[in-house]
Amino acid sequence: MVEKEMEEKVYKSIIKTIKDTPLEEFYTSGHRTCQGCESALVMRFLAKAAGQRTIVIGATGCMYVANTTYYSTSWIVPWVHTQLGGSGAAALGTAAALRALMRKGKIKQEPINVIAFCGDLGCADMGLSGVSNAMTYDYNLLIVLYDNESAANTDIQETSMTPYGAQTSFSRPGKQRRIMKKRWKKSVVPMIIAGHRNIRYAATMTPAYPLDSINKIKKALAIGGPTFIHSLDPCPKGWDYDPRFSHELGVLAAETGLWPLYEYTDGEIAYNEPTKSIVEGRMKRKPVKEYLEKQGRFSHFTEEDIEHIERMVDEMYEEWEIPGVMPIKSLNVKISDK
Amino acid sequence: MTEVKKLVEKEVLMNGTQAVAHAAMYADVDVVAAYPIRPYTEVMDTISKLIADGELDAEFIVAEGEHGQFETVKHASLVGARTLVGSSGVGWLYGMEAIVVTATDRAPIVAIIGNRALDDPGAYGVEHNDALMVRDVGWLLVWVDTAQEAFDTTLIAYRVAEDQRVLLPLGISMDGGFLTHSEQIVRLPPKELVKNFLPPYNRGKYLVHPDNPITVAPQVNDDWVMEIRRQHEEAMERARGVIVEAYEEFKKVFGRYPGSTNELQMPENPFVEPYMVDDAEVVLIGMGTVSKPMKVAIKSMRRQGYKVGMLRIRWFRPFPTQDVIKYLANSRVVCVVDRDYSMGSPNRGGVIYHEIRSSLYDLDQRPRVMSFIGGLGGREITTQDVKKIIKIGYEHRDTPITKPVYWVGVRGDPW
């Protein structure tokens, strides 16, 4: 599709207000998720944005076991299970099959959305190689990392997505060691963007910003080629807070700067609110303490730990060349401007 | 009656892997997922060249590992694509999660397994344990012993696996080295005949497509697993009849029995190849390329007066229990050549030994059974070895077996 046409198509389909959000659900009630599960909201948004001509592939995890609980399903669109680390390969196989069958005239030619979702382990740990491989091809597919910052389905264990010091069953504070999880959360979208030249769209989102989320999914599906979205989902079970505050925590994650919202489109990074206001200096970042103190998984934190996180976040916005995104502080070379 | 078309288009020298690749091209596969591991890799080399040369229209995906490789074709198959995939040895094991699930998802992928010894240490030579790893989980498994049989069986594989009464994945095993890397003449039939034999792949109501909204493999608990396994087991049993049909169809369309050439006439039993078993007192059992040295040795020993025969097992799953009983019931000793092992199993015998023994158990009069573990890691089993096996078997026609298991030619044990 010609670039101008593509831009128009993508722009016209953007949903500008909540009132314009289509009502029809393609992922519906009757799933065995926790009260206040934001990952379920992500499923709802991706199904809603994608519509009926979609195939969704789900890796093992909370969004598998809870959504297709014991021989029943909440999905209205076709949905296929794949193994924990299999999302990338499964998306690739599905998209390749559709392309081959359409080209050879075995099925009708039409755009069919292929979305594969995976959790912390499925995308950032075990399944990373598969996701990376999928990103190197040119098939139209979207991979969504629904990040609840733990291996939630197995009753909350540490993964590479778990934040510094957070309590999980693998990282409980004890008499000898207060902080078991010292490693910092991986930045998955920057990894994907930096390493795969041909991907045209990647973004971070959180369902606390529904229009932003739905529009990002729509853009990813419309733009063509492999695309990637990383969603931060407050998890009342693992993060330990009253389910009614799920929305509030999502907003705080963005407003403290811990979770920057941005999108990468054809080589350009654009920030989304509220990260845009933070980066452009119109809004001051809320102290991370406000976010951390509301979650039981950080209840063992001392001032020292909170300061450490605050400093890490400060560095993201004050010292990185691309604030919040890429951990590169400077280029020690004079670039000629020819 | 229509004019009998020329049933051989050309004769080409190719090895086992190339034969499979050509058959997959004839079958017009849609999606291929590749990842290198010796000795099966050449299947993928061959097929990618066929695609590049425009002889096959298919998507060729290079995976990042065998797990991804098998996941890719599993999903392509669920969406309705005909697929080709393969692996060997520990590569096959690396993909095992995806491989096992493919059977329960009822995705009829066709995988070629270049049988290779398992690590550690690394060894490229043939051993059957890799493919045998899935013998319990509902994969169809067949062993071929010539390049011609590899070609023919690949076409049969698509026909059987994709049949709506079956819908199970199928592994075609071929000995690493002896078949993957040796060239024989393969008679290729005219391509146009293939569509008379192989219908298009049609998943019916199990197709994953927006026109057929389904959920595939929801989480289940103890209320459902027994029933799911029972269904799967029933499909495996139905495969028996479908295999018989497919072989008969093949003969009708291509004018010869699968595996047969002008020089080599195959007896018409899909599951096993009986050779001189009618009056045999000792019968050898083997899978894969060992059958050919066995036949040479048998012919030689027959001339010396030994009443000996062979039963080659082709289809390991579903296991041809009735054929085994039929051909072995009147023998006195069965010498199973196991190009595999089963550490710590009863009598320390090999896998095929156990299956044969179990098949014969209910007979009132049954032959004695011995296990000859040999050829592991690519070691030869020569005609000389086979003659020795026959002699040992012969000794036990009337005397009870004291040593049920021999390791053929292992240095350190008497042989």
Added chain:
Amino acid sequence: MGVKDEVKYVEIVYRGIFQKRLAKYIAEGIVYTAREIGRPALSFGRYGDSPERNGVPAKYYVGIGNGVNEEDLIGYSTRVEPDLVDTIIVLDDTLLKGVESWAWQGVQPINLKLKSNGTMLVTSTKRINELLKMIPKKDFNWTLGVINTEPSFSGLWAFKDDLTMEKVWGGLAKLRPDIIDLDHLIKYVSKKQDANKRISAVKEAYSSVDYRTVMKGEGIDFVYNPPRLLTWHEMLEGTVIPAVPRGKRNELFKRGTTKFERPTVDFDTCIKCKLCWIYCPDECFDETPDGYYDIAYDYCVGCGICADVCPVKDCIVMVDESMFTDYRRPYEMWKENKAKYKEWLKNVRQARKERVYVPGLGR
């Protein structure tokens, strides 16, 4: 002599995650006390409940050998769940409305497995007569006991040591001395830290637990219609099931029993901003022709997000689930008679208490 006389079972019904530890520790206490008495005992959860999800009803069991040795006890108890139980302990009174833990189970009555002359012990601030308005009738006599205490909820990472365990044990000892008796219970509790405080709680509950016999036929009508499980001939092959049809919801698992509170809506003040609809993780809102948002209560899990995001003060307010007898949708009630609805709203909201729980040590 059948199993019934040889093994006694205690079933603990609780809200998943929030009361996970509580249930486990209560079970543990009963096991240890039974052993003090000299009887073999063991405990087990339901494997199918895991992983537990916030609010989804779950069950834990204690098996006590009664004239049966430990090995036989294990033999009888290697089950997913026992067929019948002697005592049911309910740790949240809204569970009395029904238990639906997973799909294809239907909504089970709270006392489904109760043996004739069995006992049910509930932690609640309500009185017996109020509770009986929620409990299904049985065709035999049984005993209902109430321990006067708020339901004890806690998050995943910390256990709320608020003496609920001790109170439950105390009540159980009073009502079922054949399972655990007071003396041995106190012996067990005295080995713990802060023993004095705990022992007083035990004794207090022992003396103050309110109970009476519930006669056969006393209680409400409860229609229990579990779906018939399919045979392998009827199931589609390849673990395939049909998707939910467009416009519908998952009929096999409604999960209305996950909630202990439900959102009430004051449509008169609603500004139709659509935020409740968009933020509901369980897709429970349906837009009405005139732009309001109706709630499918049978699917609502009571998370409270809608109440939290609604910009109008007191438009959506969470109310104790036990105030309601059915899943009738609020919009139709309002449309039918707006004045009556407003009155009703005022009443239920007044009667509500503050949402009681401190998940872990987070807010």
